[in-house]
Amino acid sequence: MANSENMIICRCEEVTYGQLRTTVDKHKCTARELKLRTRAGMGFCGGRTCRPTLDRVLDSFIPNFSPSEIPLKYQPPIRPVSFGRIGEIHD
Amino acid sequence: MNDVIVIGCGPAGLSGAIACVTYGLKVTIMDEFMKPGGRLLGQLHQEPTGDWWNGIKVSEQLYQQALNLGVNIRCGVSVYNLEKEDQMWKVYTSIGTFEAPFLLLATGAAEYPIPVPGWTLPGVMSIGAAQVMTNVHRVQIGKKGIIIGANILSFAILKELQLAGITVNHVVLPEKNAFSQNAGVPEEVMKSLLNAAHLAPSPLLRFGSSFMKNNWIRKMGLTFYPKKGMKVNGTPLLLRKAAVEIIGEDQVEGVRVIDIDINGNPIPGTESTYEVDFVCIAGGLYPLAELASVAGCPFQFIPELGGHVPHHSESMETPLPGLFVAGNITGIESGKIAIAQGTIAGLSIVKHARKGNNSIDNQLQQAIQNVHSVRKQAIIKFNPDIELGRSKMNELWESLYVKNETPGKMTG
Numbered sequence: 388m389a390n391s392e393n394m395i396i397c398r399c400e401e402v403t404y405g406q407l408r409t410t411v412d413k414h415k416c417t418a419r420e421l422k423l424r425t426r427a428g429m430g431f432c433g434g435r436t437c438r439p440t441l442d443r444v445l446d447s448f449i450p451n452f453s454p455s456e457i458p459l460k461y462q463p464p465i466r467p468v469s470f471g472r473i474g475e476i477h478d
Numbered sequence: 479m480n481d482v483i484v485i486g487c488g489p490a491g492l493s494g495a496i497a498c499v500t501y502g503l504k505v506t507i508m509d510e511f512m513k514p515g516g517r518l519l520g521q522l523h524q525e526p527t528g529d530w531w532n533g534i535k536v537s538e539q540l541y542q543q544a545l546n547l548g549v550n551i552r553c554g555v556s557v558y559n560l561e562k563e564d565q566m567w568k569v570y571t572s573i574g575t576f577e578a579p580f581l582l583l584a585t586g587a588a589e590y591p592i593p594v595p596g597w598t599l600p601g602v603m604s605i606g607a608a609q610v611m612t613n614v615h616r617v618q619i620g621k622k623g624i625i626i627g628a629n630i631l632s633f634a635i636l637k638e639l640q641l642a643g644i645t646v647n648h649v650v651l652p653e654k655n656a657f658s659q660n661a662g663v664p665e666e667v668m669k670s671l672l673n674a675a676h677l678a679p680s681p682l683l684r685f686g687s688s689f690m691k692n693n694w695i696r697k698m699g700l701t702f703y704p705k706k707g708m709k710v711n712g713t714p715l716l717l718r719k720a721a722v723e724i725i726g727e728d729q730v731e732g733v734r735v736i737d738i739d740i741n742g743n744p745i746p747g748t749e750s751t752y753e754v755d756f757v758c759i760a761g762g763l764y765p766l767a768e769l770a771s772v773a774g775c776p777f778q779f780i781p782e783l784g785g786h787v788p789h790h791s792e793s794m795e796t797p798l799p800g801l802f803v804a805g806n807i808t809g810i811e812s813g814k815i816a817i818a819q820g821t822i823a824g825l826s827i828v829k830h831a832r833k834g835n836n837s838i839d840n841q842l843q844q845a846i847q848n849v850h851s852v853r854k855q856a857i858i859k860f861n862p863d864i865e866l867g868r869s870k871m872n873e874l875w876e877s878l879y880v881k882n883e884t885p886g887k888m889t890g
């Protein structure tokens with residue numbers, strides 16, 4: 388791929404394809420570790436934009452696909468939410 | 479107190495709520511968008527009969543019906559977590575926490591992004607964003623543009639952009655790579671497009687359908703595919719060109735493309751640039767099932783359904799008691815099917831809440847049959863092998879959750 392090294396994969400944290408690739412080369416890491424090291428998918432949107440791309444990139448570096456598991460685990464909160472909201476009760 | 483909380487006010491959520499409230503259940507629908515209707519709001523297409531499918535009208539009808547029956551509808555509310563406590567589902571939202579014994583997840587679908595160098599420039603958007611801006615917000619997305627990605631959704635939305643008077647100069651493929659996968663392989667694209675011939679009324683594609691399903695003929699068709707493309711309602715579809723980079727200083731100014739062979743490999747020395755002021759990337763759809771995942775529901779990857787889907791039965795129940803699903807969260811299909819699936823889920827909830835009379839089983843069966851017949855007549859098929867995907871999930875459900883003590887089936 389031409390020009391792909393500088394291509395942004397995770398927009399919120401501005402992580403490029405090149406950064407993901409060098410991190411994998413250097414640390415031979417798992418998908419989760421790669422995410423923690425680069426912060427890809429951990430920005431404001433919670434991976435809403437880049438998650439499927441990240442899944443595909445990771446699988447192309449570290450083939451580890453299991454049909455019964457979602458590659459990168461979803462963690463609550465799945466939407467941005469203020470601290471003030473957490474814990475209130477309405478009904 | 480709610481009996482049922484429905485998350486998602488699209489066709490599936492609305493019809494599910496209508497079925498529940500009809501049997502006296504108290505229902506609240508929550509949706510994070512500011513208007514009810516979900517993805518229906520962007521839909522506008524003409525059926526072969528000549529009738530128009532106007533999503534805004536359909537959603538208005540469903541919405542009014544639900545309101546009249548007493549469904550409480552809250553728009554602009556995001557759900558960020560789900561938990562089960564003492565037989566009750568706790569629904570955590572941007573306006574506080576709510577509880578109900580039954581939940582219906584009807585959160586729909588999201589788009590697969592396909593990153594292309596330069597895709598963060600202003601003026602680049604997903605094809606779904608172009609649809610929402612054009613048909614919901616009525617904002618002109620640009621003067622001349624290009625669509626990267628040839629699939630049913632991009633054709634349907636291309637037509638909508640044309641109806642709105644927006645010029646799309648070309649449809650090209652994404653470059654073949656780990657992100658685009660089959661979307662960058664002309665042969666694969668052609669195969670999937672043959673099922674959308676009615677949306678792409680061009681000679682080759684129409685002539686195709688049955689004929690072009692033959693491997694050899696398809697290869698020939700692609701090998702001799704005209705360089706200038708085949709027109710789709712006036713916009714050339716360039717199956718043998720791929721976008722390699724989006725260029726521009728502060729906003730999109732153009733797209734660099736290269737010729738590709740029928741397997742998607744670039745042909746060196748064939749690069750050129752198209753001048754455009756907007757770019758739509760169409761990567762296809764996947765079920766948006768994040769809430770099912772945080773609730774702890776098991777998943778299965780079924781490509782025919784669009785990706786990872788929560789385990790569910792034909793009656794739209796999940797293995798988690800009180801948790802039901804309907805619509806695109808269970809697999810990518812058109813709006814009509816989402817409506818029919820919502821009814822199943824609603825009736826299923828009525829049955830579990832012991833509200834229906836003796837005819838509820840019967841009605842549930844009819845609703846299931848109805849989905850089958852709506853599917854048979856569906857004009858928009860996002861995946862030609864949808865039936866196979868559905869039966870994979872049904873078999874999985876039978877094998878995991880239906881206790882069926884046939885001696886021959888026991889394993890030791």
Ligand SMILES: Cc1cc2nc3c(=O)[nH]c(=O)nc-3n(C[C@H](O)[C@H](O)[C@H](O)COP(=O)(O)OP(=O)(O)OC[C@H]3O[C@@H](n4cnc5c(N)ncnc54)[C@H](O)[C@@H]3O)c2cc1C
Nearest residue numbers: 486488489490510516517557585586606805806812813816
């Ligand atoms: C971009 C795009 C374009 C499409 N175009 C077409 C088309 O032209 N023709 C066609 O037949 N089909 C189209 N579809 C397929 C479409 O998904 C179905 O037609 C149908 O709308 C699915 O209905 P649904 O009720 O399952 O989901 P949707 O109609 O998508 O409704 C789901 C609702 O859930 C809400 N939601 C999701 N998560 C949360 C949350 N955490 N908290 C609160 N609310 C939430 C969303 O805001 C949304 O309103 C399109 C889908 C997409 C994504």
